[in-house]
Amino acid sequence: MIKYDIDVYLFGLGENIPEGYHHKVNIINVKIQNSTKLQADGAFQKSIYLKSLPNILSLVKKIKPDIIHSHYASSYGLLGALTNFHPFFVSVWGNDVFDFPKKSSLHKWILKFVLKKADRIYSTSKVMANETKLYTSKEIGIIPFGVDTEVFKPITISKMFDEDTIVLGTVKSLSYKYGIEYLLEAFKIIKEKLPDKKIKLLLVGDGILKSSLQKKAEELKISNDVVFYGSVPHNKVPEIYNLIDIAVFPSVWESFGVSNLEAAACEKPQVASNVGGFPEIIDDGVTGFLVEPGNPKDIADKVIELINDKSLRIKMGRAARKKVVEEFNWNNNVEQMISEYQKVIKGRNR
CATH class of the missing domain: 3.40.50.2000 (Glycogen Phosphorylase B;)
Structure with missing residues (x-):
């Protein structure tokens, strides 16, 4: 102003x-x-x-x-x-x-x-x-x-993992509201259904559930492929989204969803719960997928569809950024x- x-x-x-x-x-x-x-x-x-x-x-x-x-x-x-x-x-x-x-x-x-x-x-x-x-x-x-679409945008950045690794990720605090436990369960399903693919899960954020979520990842035998990255300054978030191939938001409730906008502005397709303000941000089947909240299988099915179709990931990512530029600039x-x-x-x- x-x-x-x-x-x-x-x-x-x-x-x-x-x-x-x-x-x-x-x-x-x-x-x-x-x-x-x-x-x-x-x-x-x-x-x-x-x-x-x-x-x-x-x-x-x-x-x-x-x-x-x-x-x-x-x-x-x-x-x-x-x-x-x-x-x-x-x-x-x-x-x-x-x-x-x-x-x-x-x-x-x-x-x-x-x-x-x-x-x-x-x-x-x-x-x-x-x-x-x-x-x-x-x-x-x-x-x-x-969101500032000149800050949140596609950028070239050094990869955290091998070039052929698909990175799933979310930037949220580790609290009950954001349903991270369902994402871990979905990731377990994804790894079992796609055993020959290199897939990592990047969890960016901190919170009261960190220890229990780390324990859950160990119990699910997926801890070697789950990275608890911790919290980052907001000016580093665009870099994080550019490390991710598919953004996943398994929240059980959301009033709006600024993180979704930030991911979309970086041309990332997303899989998100059909709750709160998410349907106002995500055009189901166009800029991402909306899934039943608290349903790991539903999350896994849509993520797998995106993993198996690179052209769909690119198409949805571009459509997502276009929507942000036009409606949420x-x-x-x-x-x-x-x-x-x-x-x-x-x-x-x-």
């Missing part, structure tokens, strides 16, 4: 000041210690958010913004709502509408309160917009969270958001 001559003030809560932003972005970071975190998802106590409200009110008074835009309705959305500032935009991102309101009647009330205070509400996917509609009668705008999505800002500002100034 900086290149559009928009002043951006980014308010956040965390231990460290975030890196990687344009130097003209004004970052206001209220430090939160580890002791204030709870649960496995690292969520902050709501009281900690509320204690930061005076900082936000002071900031609003100082900079006099044209718009406040809160990302994540159940946390920063609550802070934005409590400023009583308008125009007030809210973007939902997943857990804030799928999980948060189901915890208790209070959680549900908080979400409804935030959405009631919002002048505009946005979602990155249709499925998440539909979920959000359970808590508000307002219109939900859909603006995808796109980061720059276009940013322009959509700016257009929304301008509509509201012009309407207010009339």
